[in-house]
Structure formats: C-alpha cells, structure tokens
Amino acid sequence: DSGVTQTPKHLITATGQRVTLRCSPRSGDLSVYWYQQSLDQGLQFLIQYYNGEERAKGNILERFSAQQFPDLHSELNLSSLELGDSALYFCASSGRGETGELFFGEGSRLTVL
Amino acid sequence: AQTVTQSQPEMSVQEAETVTLSCTYDTSESDYYLFWYKQPPSRQMILVIRQEAYKQQNATENRFSVNFQKAAKSFSLKISDSQLGDAAMYFCAYSSRLHNQGGKLIFGQGTELSVKP
Numbered sequence: 001d002s003g004v005t006q007t008p009k010h011l012i013t014a015t016g017q018r019v020t021l022r023c024s025p026r027s028g029d030l031s032v033y034w035y036q037q038s039l040d041q042g043l044q045f046l047i048q049y050y051n052g053e054e055r056a057k058g059n060i061l062e063r064f065s066a067q068q069f070p071d072l073h074s075e076l077n078l079s080s081l082e083l084g085d086s087a088l089y090f091c092a093s094s095g096r097g098e099t100g101e102l103f104f105g106e107g108s109r110l111t112v113l
Numbered sequence: 114a115q116t117v118t119q120s121q122p123e124m125s126v127q128e129a130e131t132v133t134l135s136c137t138y139d140t141s142e143s144d145y146y147l148f149w150y151k152q153p154p155s156r157q158m159i160l161v162i163r164q165e166a167y168k169q170q171n172a173t174e175n176r177f178s179v180n181f182q183k184a185a186k187s188f189s190l191k192i193s194d195s196q197l198g199d200a201a202m203y204f205c206a207y208s209s210r211l212h213n214q215g216g217k218l219i220f221g222q223g224t225e226l227s228v229k230p
Contacts, residue, residue, distance in 0.1 A: 002157075033217055043204065043220040056215035088156060094216055100146035100165075100208045102218055104158035 003027065006091050006105035014113055018079040021108045025072055025093030031055070032074040033094070033102060034066055038087040049074055081112045115140045117207050119221035126195045127229050133180075134190045134224045136205030143167075146208040147181065148218065149190045153201040161203070164188065166210075192226075200228045 003026035013019055025032050034046040045058035049068035060066075063081075068074040078085060088109050092102040116139045126132035138147070149161040164172045164181050171179050176196075180189045192199055205221040 031216060042222050045217045045219065048215045048217055050215065056217055058217065090158065092158075092218075099163070100210070100216060101148070101160055101163060102208075102216075107156050109156075 002103040002105065004091060004093050004103050004105035006089075006108050008108055009106065010109045010111075012111045012113065013081060015081055015083060017081050017112075018077065019081065019110065021076040021078070021089050021091075021110075023074045023076070023091030023093075023105060025074070025091075026095065026103055029093035029095045029103070030072065031094045032068055032072070033092040034060075034074070034076050035090040035092065036087045037090060037107070038084075041087075043090075046076070078110070083112050086110055086112045115142070115145075115207050115209065115219050117205050117219050117221040119205050119224050121224045122222070123225045123227070125227045125229060126192070126199075128195055128197060130195055131191060131193045132195055132226065134192075134203055134205075134226065136188045136190070136221055138186050138188065138205070138207050138221075140186070140207065140209075142209055142211065144210045146210065147179075147188045148206040148208070149177070149179070149188075150204045150206060150220075151199075151201045152204065152223075153198075158204075162190065195228050197228050197230060200226060202226070 005024040030051045046060040048056040066076045088107045092104045147164045151159045176193045206218040
C-alpha cells in the first residue's frame with residue numbers, strides 16, 4: 001500500500017460527458033502528480049501541483065483541468081470526453097525528502113463509450 | 114527535453130535464470146535520478162530500484178541490480194534468480210533534480226517481462 005488513494009477505481013461514461021477523478025496523497029506529501037497511461041501513448045505526465053499551486057505542466061489537454069485543495073487532495077477534471085480519453089489515470093505524490101521517488105495510487109480506469 | 118527509451122517491448126526469461134532489461138536516456142543535465150518501476154497485472158506502479166546520477170556505485174536491491182553508465186546514458190536492470198512473481202511491465206524513468214522541473218518522472222515505453230516455469 002503506497003498510501004496514495006484514488007477514487008473511483010473504475011468509471012464508465014459516454015462521449016461528451018465530464019468526470020472528476022480524486023486523489024489523496026500520502027500523509028505529509030505536498031506534491032501531487034497526474035499521469036495518463038494508454039496503450040498508444042504510454043505513461044504521460046499531465047500536471048503537478050505543489051502545496052496548492054501548479055508546479056509543472058505536461059501534455060495535458062485544454063479539456064482537462066486539475067486543482068489541489070488546502071487539505072492537499074487533488075482532483076482531475078476531464079470534460080467533453082472522447083473515445084481516446086479512455087485510459088488509466090494515475091495520481092502520485094512525493095514528500096520533502098530528496099529521494100526523487102514518486103508514490104503511485106492504484107489508478108482510476110476510465111472507459112468512454 | 115529529456116527522453117527515455119526502452120528498445121525491448123518484450124522479454125522472456127526462464128525461472129531461476131538472469132535477465133537484463135535495457136534503457137537509454139537523453140539529457141543535458143549532470144544531476145538527476147533514474148528509476149525502474151514495475152507494473153504487475155494489478156496495474157499498481159511499484160518502485161524496484163533507484164539510482165542517483167552523482168553516485169558511481171551501481172544500486173542493488175536484493176535480486177535486482179543496475180548497470181549505470183553515465184557517459185553512455187545507459188541504465189539497464191538485471192534481475193537474478195528470476196521468479197514467477199517478477200512477471201510484469203517494467204518502466205525505466207528519469208527525474209531531474211533541478212528545482213524548476215518539479216520532480217516529475219519521464220517514463221520509457223516499458224518492457225513486458227514474462228517468466229517461464
């Protein structure tokens with residue numbers, strides 16, 4: 001158990017809809033990262049938040065947005081969903097220590113029909 | 114921008130044998146981290162081993178060891194005495210130590226390892 005909690009584990013929705021994925025980082029971790037894993041794109045970094053502020057941005061579509069709340073949990077919002085958005089979405093967190101390691105949640109499996 | 118390349122989409126090893134997974138990366142930085150993560154069928158991402166670029170000594174974790182060649186930008190993973198539970202997708206990953214990079218991981222495409230009994 002990594003200590004990172006993601007909900008929901010599975011989500012099935014239709015094209016054009018909007019979903020919200022939630023992540024609770026390990027206790028004390030200030031950084032939250034979101035990744036998308038799909039068969040054709042591999043593991044792609046989407047966005048990082050540190051203590052409530054956006055720290056780094058990767059290949060995140062404009063239809064996607066994220067935020068980190070004062071209690072440090074984070075949400076990834078996916079809107080106007082397309083078939084190609086079907087993927088496994090991972091949240092990871094890291095602490096203050098200089099190890100570089102990210103701790104991953106179990107992922108949220110999104111299926112867009 | 115940094116890139117990570119795993120040129121072996123699939124590998125196979127006999128139980129109790131040794132296998133080496135390859136990884137190369139490209140960066141202009143001198144200080145960084147390198148990782149191998151394992152993703153079993155459960156899809157959970159699990160850290161296998163970690164290497165700091167400024168350390169010349171290769172990292173070792175039980176049956177897992179790396180061959181870190183900084184000049185060649187190569188970072189291979191050796192699994193000794195392979196076990197059935199080692200069957201998984203293995204990802205090589207890079208992380209910059211520059212503060213403005215935030216600590217994100219850049220992953221390779223992965224190598225699917227199967228272990229034959």
